[in-house]
Amino acid sequence: MASSTTTVTETFWTKWSSNSTLSFVTRKAQNSERKEENSITRESIPEGFFTKEEVARHNSPRDCWIVINDKVYDVSTFAEKHPGGPIIFTQAGRDATDPFRLFHTAKAWQQLQEFQIGELYNAEPVSELLKDYRELRSVLMRSQMFRSSKVYYIYKGLSNFAILAASLAVLNWSTSFWAILLSSCLIGLYWQQCGWLAHDFVHNQVTENRSFNSYVGGLFWGNLAQGFSLGWWKTKHNVHHAVTNECDEKYNPIDPDIDTLPLLAWSEDILASVDDPFIRSIISKQHLLFFPLLFLARISWMYSSWAHVSTFEMPKSLRLAERTCLLIHYATTLGIAFYFLPVPQALCWLLLAELFSGIGLSTIFVVSHNGMEMYNNPRDFVTAQLSSTRNIKNQFFYDWFSGGLNWQIEHHLFPTLPRHNLHKLPLQELPFNPSDGEP
Ligand code: HEM
Secondary structure (H helix, E strand, C coil): CHHHHHHHHHHHHHHHHCHHHHHHHHHHHHHHHHHHHHCCCHHHCCCCEECHHHHHHCEECCEEEEEECCEEEECCCCHHHCCCHHHHHHHCCEECHHHHHHHCCHHHHHHHHHHEEEEECCCCCCCHHHHHHHHHHHHHHHCCCCCCCHHHHHHHHHHHHHHHHHHHHHHHHCCCHHHHHHHHHHHHHHHHHHHHHHHHHHCCCCCCCHHHHHHHHHHHHHHHHHCCCHHHHHHHHHHHHHCCCEECCCCCECCHHHCCCCCCCCCHHHHHCCCCHHHHHHHCCHHHHHHHHHHCHHHHHHHHHHHHHCCCCCCHHHHHHHHHHHHHHHHHHHHHHHHHCCHHHHHHHHHHHHHHHHHHHHHHHHHHHCCCCCECCCCCHHHHHHHHCCCCCCCHHHHHHCCCHHHHHHHHHCCCCCHHHHCCCCCCCCCCCCCCCCC
C-alpha cells in the first residue's frame, strides 16, 4: 500500500514542474469549448441543468450561485449568514469544489444539500492535475496525516515561553544598549513565533475541535500573546487562501494580502489601474519604500486588529473576549518595558521589538507569494495555488523561523495539515489505513 501512496504523490508532484504548460493547455481547451457552448440555447438544456455561463452570471452577494462537484447551489439567501463570513462571495458564479473542501466539516457538506438547485450541464471532465490533487488529499486523510501530534504543539507552546523568558532574563541581567537590542529582538521573535502558533490553531491543524482551536488557541496565542485580532486575521487569511494573489479585471485585489495600494503595487497591471499621479509617484519609489515598510508591518496589523474589534459587526461576547485579550497583551508588554527600563530606553525597546517582529512576519509572506503571478483570470484551485505560491528550500533554521511556512505550497494545498507533517510531503512512505475514509 505504501508504494501506491508514493506513486500518487510522485505523479502529482511531477506535474508541478510542467504546471504552467498544463494550465496554458487547459485554458486553451476551455476557451474553444466556451465558443461551442455559446451556441447552446436555454431550450436545448434539460430542466434542472445550468451551463457554466449561466452560473457565472450569478456572481454577486445578493445573487450568488456556486458549483460543487458539478452540482449547482443557490446560496443567495445564505451568503450573509454563512459562519465563515464573506469569503463565500469570492466563489460567486464559480466552481468552488476545492476551496469548499479546504474549510469544511461534515456538517457543512450536509447543510449544502439544502441549497442545491440543479446540476451543471455538459460538465467538463476534471483535469488530471485536479484529479491527482483530490486523490492525494484522500490518501493523506486515510493515512492519518491530518491528525496532529499534541506533544509537538505542547513543545511549540513551551519553546515560545522559553523565548519570552530569555528576553526577560536579558533585561534582568543588563540594561546596556546591547542587552536592550538583544532583548527586543527576542521579544519580537516571541511574538512572531506566537503568530505561527495562532496560525496553526486558526487553520484547525491542532485539534479537531474548531471552537477550541479558535476561541482558546486563537485567542490565547493570537490576541493575548501576539496582539493580533483573531477575527480580523482569520477572515482575511482564509480569503487569502481561497483566492491567493487574485485581482479582479480592474486589478483591485480580491486577495486582501496584496491590497497594498497606494504604497505598493505588485504587478504592472495593478500599477496600470492607478490614475492618480500622486499615488503613481509614491509607487515609483516602492523599491526604496519596500524594506522600511516591511519593518512597519506589525504596527499596521496591530492597528487593523484594534480597528476590527472596535466595530460592532461581531457577536458581543466575542468582541469582549477579543478586546480583553488584546488589552492584556498591551498591558503586559508595557508593564515589562517600564518595569525593567527607564522611560526612554523602554520606548526604544518597544519600538525595536515591533520593528523586528514586523520584518520577521512580513518577509515570510513576501518570499512565499510576492513576485509570484498575480492573475485576474480565475483558474482551477490547484493551478491558482501553484502559480501564486513559492516554497523555500528547507534549512533547519528557516523551517523553524518561518513556522513551517517554507512549505508554503503544501500548506496552501492542505491548510489543515499540521505543521509537523508538511515536510513529509511529497515522497514519504505514508502509514496507510484503508478503513479511514474521507469525511
Ligand atoms: C452552501 C455553501 C456553504 C455552506 C452550507 C457552508 C457552511 C459552513 C459551515 C456550517 C461552517 C462552520 C464550520 C463547519 O461546520 O464546517 C462554515 C465555515 C466556513 N466556510 Fe463555509 N459554507 C459554504 C460555502 C463556503 C464557501 C464557498 C467558502 C469559500 C471557499 C467557505 C468558507 C468557509 C470558511 C473559511 C469557514 C470558516 C472555517 C473555520 O471556522 O475554520 N464556505 N461554512
